[in-house]
Amino acid sequence: MTRVAIIGGAGYTALELIRILLRHPDVEIVAISDIQEGQPHLASIHPSLAGRLDLCLEKLSPAEVSARAECVFGCLPHGVSASIVPHLLDGNTRVVDFSADYRLNDPQVFAKWYGQEHADPDRLGKVVYGLPELFREDIPPAQLVANPGCFPTSAILPLAPLLKAGLVEPDGIIVDSKTGVSGAGRTPRLTTHYPECNESICAYNVGRHRHTPEMEQILSTAAGANVDVVFVPHLVPMDRGILTTTYSRPVGKLTEDKLMDTLIDFYAEEPFVRVVDHFPGTKDTWGSNFCDITARIVSDRVITISCLDNLVKGASGAAVQNFNLMFGYPETTAM
Amino acid sequence: MTRVAIIGGAGYTALELIRILLRHPDVEIVAISDIQEGQPHLASIHPSLAGRLDLCLEKLSPAEVSARAECVFGCLPHGVSASIVPHLLDGNTRVVDFSADYRLNDPQVFAKWYGQEHADPDRLGKVVYGLPELFREDIPPAQLVANPGCFPTSAILPLAPLLKAGLVEPDGIIVDSKTGVSGAGRTPRLTTHYPECNESICAYNVGRHRHTPEMEQILSTAAGANVDVVFVPHLVPMDRGILTTTYSRPVGKLTEDKLMDTLIDFYAEEPFVRVVDHFPGTKDTWGSNFCDITARIVSDRVITISCLDNLVKGASGAAVQNFNLMFGYPETTAM
């Protein structure tokens, strides 16, 4: 049995994380912290949890959290996380961090894309990127794991095997993603107000989305060469799900069989990646930790199509997968 | 050609009103006021109006509005309207008021349900309730018309003819309404945040919704007796539309033929009420000024089902219908 705590408990990733952890036979949730006024009961913030977990949202210091929990899931915004996590690590707690703060290796890249200096720059470059499909061996010994972004996971899983095998060119890769609205978080804004975004689709943050350098860093590692990505996310009227369509150029002559076989072989032993023949829809992965992938060649262009649930494989499911690896539980437990 | 202005131009009813008025051959929109910072162009607030109406949202005093316009459409919140409208009327402007401020006859009823003293109590009881199907003759000479609430219109249109004809008992009438989210306005709140209200239906303001006394007042007039209503609204994951199901007890022996014939006869000449045999859905009235009605008798209970577009017949379409009657245009112009 492992004692875990969640900091930043009022959002959607925390809710999904709790749902998953409640199914985990070896986890006890001992604390949930947030900055809500008056320490409300969890069920008053998340009514779906009524009768399932009898905890209040407490305002806790990192030291208080560390004293209670062996593992902390950090559901804090970027920028905030890097000011809290070091204190948790000092307390010998292990951390799965959902924020972007520890995903990039280079503090200058962070500063450029996030518009602020990094609060804990010396740690960058030494933190494990928690994508087990690429970095499984680094996760068990890690004290801190940077949980991947939802868009990067959806783009890296289909592209990394192709780049690694040298099947596609590393430059000019186009990543056209479509996401459900929960990815925008739980704070009400006009863009996510129901009558604004329902029955509508739009692009946003074109060329400026902060998940771009994360994709480029991990894909460059896979390619062993500099990868640059044109990333355009779109907001789709649905709760959950990301579908990512990528376009890249093949290296030399490439058949669809070779393309698919490379993906199938790469993921043959993976419990949560399904390489499929049909065109998957996000609903196929709803509520699950799967990422479904297919690929085609059209007019000398390699097209990959991948989908996942942004709150599960794109966030909380991936976090529990990492937790399982860190604490020696079977990787698929609770999923 | 009539010069009109809109006050409170940033919301959904104003947007819908402008869409309708742009189709009106005899209307010139001369001013749109709101309290936005910096007098933004209309198209920056409502992108769908780009290239269609070249106006900015100005901060205007009632006197400035009156000086420009012969008719003002007031899209202000309740409470605010009653502090502005008297000044408009002093300026000899005619007003169609969307707020609830001038719908009730009794200032004490207003105070009880709206939790505040009425700012212009002497006028109450003398303002025309702008439902042409019941009060058409009072509208042309009126300087001020109180535009009906969306839920009341959906409940009054099916029930008034039955109460007037003495077919149903006036007490214990149940009104179970289902509304799209645009009825909640354009201000982002957690309850109308997409991932909260999408894929969910809930009741709200049970027994406390402010449209209750409005229904009771108008239906009592129709019945010539005190009508009391149990009103339960529900929030449905869709942009627009209200479906209202009412349950009442028949007076004596009543056949479904008699029931339907009464409705058909009552609305025989009405351009915007359709009495239909099938069960109408809100989509049948999407974007139109129609209210579709049917009725049944089940286990000695009279059931009416009615639907309309809350932004059109429930707000801006009704307002233009009133405007047409006030200014002598054919009632269906622009609709």
Next chain:
Amino acid sequence: MTRVAIIGGAGYTALELIRILLRHPDVEIVAISDIQEGQPHLASIHPSLAGRLDLCLEKLSPAEVSARAECVFGCLPHGVSASIVPHLLDGNTRVVDFSADYRLNDPQVFAKWYGQEHADPDRLGKVVYGLPELFREDIPPAQLVANPGCFPTSAILPLAPLLKAGLVEPDGIIVDSKTGVSGAGRTPRLTTHYPECNESICAYNVGRHRHTPEMEQILSTAAGANVDVVFVPHLVPMDRGILTTTYSRPVGKLTEDKLMDTLIDFYAEEPFVRVVDHFPGTKDTWGSNFCDITARIVSDRVITISCLDNLVKGASGAAVQNFNLMFGYPETTAM
């Protein structure tokens, strides 16, 4: 470990049932039958199950199913079920039947509402109605359990305790239900074609829905008196969820405290009924086996509001709850 089979495996209730059973530590799914051509793999019918269960949809006789499984979940249409179930029972298999065939006690009531003679009339009146909250003690020894209808569960759970306690009058109870589209099944029809039912709400089968006699039968048992119900279902643009609003008359003087306390006491020990103070939304129960209930008194009318996931507590979750009771597993296993 219990070997189970599912007959009628291509629909939504079967899919949800499989999802739940895959989490059950003591269940082995040994066969899934359906009448699809060519014995397709389960994953080609339900892509979300790819990699999770390696079975094909077989065309199996009742005897073949009985030979393999200790328990059969029957996900067949009404009418069909009563021609298959007797053969399963002859084979000593235990059955949880999702259809309406074994819910009513009286073959004549069945014939009246379902428009056909019952194929197995002698068994009616002797089958357990699988609502553990009312009939828990009858379920463990049963060979055949009739799994309740989704609307009846949503109406019976709030009303039965009130009728049992004599708090509300048994006649003239109004049940106004709102359901997501998955309740209509998986066969494409114009009424459930996306552009027809999206962004629209409508009533259907007013006064004629077949769940009416089921509600009346169970509620009459609870009341010890004849209960009659006016039932109006509505189709809501969402995948899942039922919200039911009921209106009844109190017996004598009744306070809201007494009303709520009666519900709270009745369900104090129930794992899947939550009596809540707020107005619950269907999303609070999404994917779970909970039914959330609240109640109010407005203008001398008792109003209950209840919600559940039609595919879980309204179908497959209830079925697993029954299965757990029948086979001696903890009632909440896999949920």
Next chain:
Amino acid sequence: MTRVAIIGGAGYTALELIRILLRHPDVEIVAISDIQEGQPHLASIHPSLAGRLDLCLEKLSPAEVSARAECVFGCLPHGVSASIVPHLLDGNTRVVDFSADYRLNDPQVFAKWYGQEHADPDRLGKVVYGLPELFREDIPPAQLVANPGCFPTSAILPLAPLLKAGLVEPDGIIVDSKTGVSGAGRTPRLTTHYPECNESICAYNVGRHRHTPEMEQILSTAAGANVDVVFVPHLVPMDRGILTTTYSRPVGKLTEDKLMDTLIDFYAEEPFVRVVDHFPGTKDTWGSNFCDITARIVSDRVITISCLDNLVKGASGAAVQNFNLMFGYPETTAM
């Protein structure tokens, strides 16, 4: 006053066409034909038209239609249209054809993509492609106009000016489109069954969609060079709207200002194309004949984002725009 008829009146494009034509002061709809059994009243097929147009769906021969109408709108499936249209033209009727049958110049290209021989091959290459923004001068004298496909319009409008000006390379253009479900027509299928496509997004017909050669043909004309397109459509859970994101390579050094200015200049006089600075959403064009366009340069890639209502500018609105040009009415009438 022009007498018009519609053939294929039961679908969504016909419904939208009727809605628009009912606002046209100079149009009389004299006949609507379809192959429904029993000549049902229009309102029984399209309940939203109740009380608005008193016509039945008749089974009419081309000669009967020609005898009544000066202009016929053909809302027939591809393949069928080419067997009917020649007879209409023989009858001296003018035709706006919604099908794909007369859009391509080359019968062999048609045969390759549509899997059938063309029924009227000699006419190909002589029919006007009804996109007024590119071919306005050819439309007034035409007897037959091929109304453009919805996806092609959304891709051609942003790309044609850039290709014409030589700003982007003609090869390897990626067109990633997202469409609402009404584009799939009104025939119920599993892929457009509400619980299947709601809350999900998927790609379909990747590299095989029949609108590909149509885009390539028109864009090649604009470019004066061979254009090849990689086209991937996606199905989005919403009724209407297409958003198209294109990716192409700039020719030489290109600034965003130059890019936008080219679009702004090209469409300066167009009533229905709005070049905007923000990222437009499909809701901005809901129910209107507008196409909103913006463009960016990211990592040496030109990105255009465009959106329109697939039933209006993508079908019926464009048809009325063509009709207005053919019959000498102001181009924006009824829109």
